[in-house]
Amino acid sequence: MNSQIAESRFRVRYAETDQMGVVYYSNYLVWMEIGRGDLCRKCGFAYRELEDKEGISIAVADVQCRYRAPARYDDAILVHTRVKRVRRRVLTFTYEITNETTGQRLAEGYTTHVAVGRNGKPCSLPDRYYQLLSG
Amino acid sequence: MNSQIAESRFRVRYAETDQMGVVYYSNYLVWMEIGRGDLCRKCGFAYRELEDKEGISIAVADVQCRYRAPARYDDAILVHTRVKRVRRRVLTFTYEITNETTGQRLAEGYTTHVAVGRNGKPCSLPDRYYQLLSG
Amino acid sequence: MNSQIAESRFRVRYAETDQMGVVYYSNYLVWMEIGRGDLCRKCGFAYRELEDKEGISIAVADVQCRYRAPARYDDAILVHTRVKRVRRRVLTFTYEITNETTGQRLAEGYTTHVAVGRNGKPCSLPDRYYQLLSG
Amino acid sequence: MNSQIAESRFRVRYAETDQMGVVYYSNYLVWMEIGRGDLCRKCGFAYRELEDKEGISIAVADVQCRYRAPARYDDAILVHTRVKRVRRRVLTFTYEITNETTGQRLAEGYTTHVAVGRNGKPCSLPDRYYQLLSG
Numbered sequence: 087m088n089s090q091i092a093e094s095r096f097r098v099r100y101a102e103t104d105q106m107g108v109v110y111y112s113n114y115l116v117w118m119e120i121g122r123g124d125l126c127r128k129c130g131f132a133y134r135e136l137e138d139k140e141g142i143s144i145a146v147a148d149v150q151c152r153y154r155a156p157a158r159y160d161d162a163i164l165v166h167t168r169v170k171r172v173r174r175r176v177l178t179f180t181y182e183i184t185n186e187t188t189g190q191r192l193a194e195g196y197t198t199h200v201a202v203g204r205n206g207k208p209c210s211l212p213d214r215y216y217q218l219l220s221g
Numbered sequence: 222m223n224s225q226i227a228e229s230r231f232r233v234r235y236a237e238t239d240q241m242g243v244v245y246y247s248n249y250l251v252w253m254e255i256g257r258g259d260l261c262r263k264c265g266f267a268y269r270e271l272e273d274k275e276g277i278s279i280a281v282a283d284v285q286c287r288y289r290a291p292a293r294y295d296d297a298i299l300v301h302t303r304v305k306r307v308r309r310r311v312l313t314f315t316y317e318i319t320n321e322t323t324g325q326r327l328a329e330g331y332t333t334h335v336a337v338g339r340n341g342k343p344c345s346l347p348d349r350y351y352q353l354l355s356g
Numbered sequence: 357m358n359s360q361i362a363e364s365r366f367r368v369r370y371a372e373t374d375q376m377g378v379v380y381y382s383n384y385l386v387w388m389e390i391g392r393g394d395l396c397r398k399c400g401f402a403y404r405e406l407e408d409k410e411g412i413s414i415a416v417a418d419v420q421c422r423y424r425a426p427a428r429y430d431d432a433i434l435v436h437t438r439v440k441r442v443r444r445r446v447l448t449f450t451y452e453i454t455n456e457t458t459g460q461r462l463a464e465g466y467t468t469h470v471a472v473g474r475n476g477k478p479c480s481l482p483d484r485y486y487q488l489l490s491g
Numbered sequence: 492m493n494s495q496i497a498e499s500r501f502r503v504r505y506a507e508t509d510q511m512g513v514v515y516y517s518n519y520l521v522w523m524e525i526g527r528g529d530l531c532r533k534c535g536f537a538y539r540e541l542e543d544k545e546g547i548s549i550a551v552a553d554v555q556c557r558y559r560a561p562a563r564y565d566d567a568i569l570v571h572t573r574v575k576r577v578r579r580r581v582l583t584f585t586y587e588i589t590n591e592t593t594g595q596r597l598a599e600g601y602t603t604h605v606a607v608g609r610n611g612k613p614c615s616l617p618d619r620y621y622q623l624l625s626g
Contacts, residue, residue, distance in 0.1 A: 105373035115247035385517035
């Protein structure tokens with residue numbers, strides 16, 4: 087099992103807030119995607135390379151996010167991303183999103199993905215990436 | 222139980238696509254929010270009025286979305302939104318997102334919400350809105 | 357000169373607001389893009405077709421937007437889009453954005469575009485599209 | 492005249508790309524806003540503080556952006572932000588956006604802003620912020 091944990095850090099953008107004065111809920115999914123990119127890098131490859139060289143994308147099949155406390159403009163955000171499960175065609179990542187300054191948990195969730203080729207059809211992850219993600 | 226179903230129609234915006242050539246996954250949550258607004262209207266009130274007059278927001282506590290087929294730029298999208306459950310402090314909505322032209326199901330999901338006051342603390346829905354959402 | 361004017365209508369999305377309680381400024385550029393799409397349709401073609409069939413994209417080279425009054429959640433927005441100038445390789449569109457309910461002008465601006473091929477290099481608009489956009 | 496230059500660094504997010512395979516044009520305005528936040532910090536205050544403590548927002552009145560070369564997913568972006576002009580009620584910032592890895596200029600532009608109070612009406616910048624921004 088892959089025990090790598092990616093840590094992604096950034097500040098909340100003004101554009102990410104809404105009129106409730108907090109981060110709009112869909113932006114957490116964007117943050118999860120930053121986490122996935124950083125986790126790939128930590129495992130030894132750039133996600134970009136998978137798309138560019140292999141013509142393979144990791145399409146999202148399912149997402150779940152639980153919101154515990156609001157994030158606000160300029161807050162320092164920390165995302166912990168882990169590989170939960172890797173199969174040849176299906177991957178699951180989990181995420182914990184916290185306010186780095188206060189340590190407060192803001193949200194957590196998971197995403198499930200399928201590998202798809204340039205034709206949009208499901209395919210297997212090339213061995214190199216499967217191994218790297220398996221840890 | 223509230224049997225109202227809101228139908229929301231719009232076209233995919235270019236801004237909503239990503240380099241995979243399909244709609245980026247977080248945008249489905251924005252579409253769900255359009256569905257919620259239309260459902261409130263169908264139940265007899267504007268969501269805006271709830272925030273402006275009553276000082277109450279319907280904060281998202283949980284979201285789940287399953288992606289079945291990709292949406293593309295300029296596709297005609299149809300969102301069906303239903304109230305699944307209404308309590309004084311907790312609401313659940315469900316969503317079905319389809320390509321209106323082909324009839325293909327693109328995604329489905331739910332969101333759970335808690336009513337919060339101007340101070341950010343959970344509160345009860347005012348009776349009028351509770352009744353309207355209960356159908 | 358092309359005297360076509362596209363009218364695009366939609367409501368402000370919650371996701372488009374920011375913590376100032378008004379629409380975040382970059383979203384007006386998304387609205388301009390909706391206007392461009394509707395103007396293409398009015399001229400007789402789908403922008404999508406230009407990209408899919410001809411492999412030509414209309415990349416943005418320049419944008420200017422002046423903001424006159426804020427837009428708020430759920431406001432009914434009306435965008436008027438016009439072709440200002442068409443050359444084989446360069447196009448300019450102008451936009452007027454108003455609150456349809458009050459008639460108040462919210463913003464106006466223009467975008468300049470260059471036609472680019474699949475290789476990302478500037479190219480000429482195919483004659484059919486040049487004629488349609490020239491009106 | 493304020494000679495401060497803020498340097499903001501981040502990677503392009505997948506969510507920021509569009510089906511043309513490059514960053515969608517409205518996202519450059521979000522990057523400009525990151526630059527403004529960093530420039531405020533460099534001048535000695537958090538923009539958040541201006542809104543929270545003083546009840547004053549810096550609303551955008553005008554934006555212009557020229558796009559020179561595309562940005563792509565995962566590119567390392569560097570934004571240089573400067574104060575161009577500060578008056579009691581009007582501010583202008585300028586921006587240069589480059590690919591930090593290649594040094595290629597991607598875009599440049601400016602934004603003009605007016606200070607507005609909680610009532611949405613124009614007002615003067617409090618002296619402390621005026622002095623800090625004047626440099």
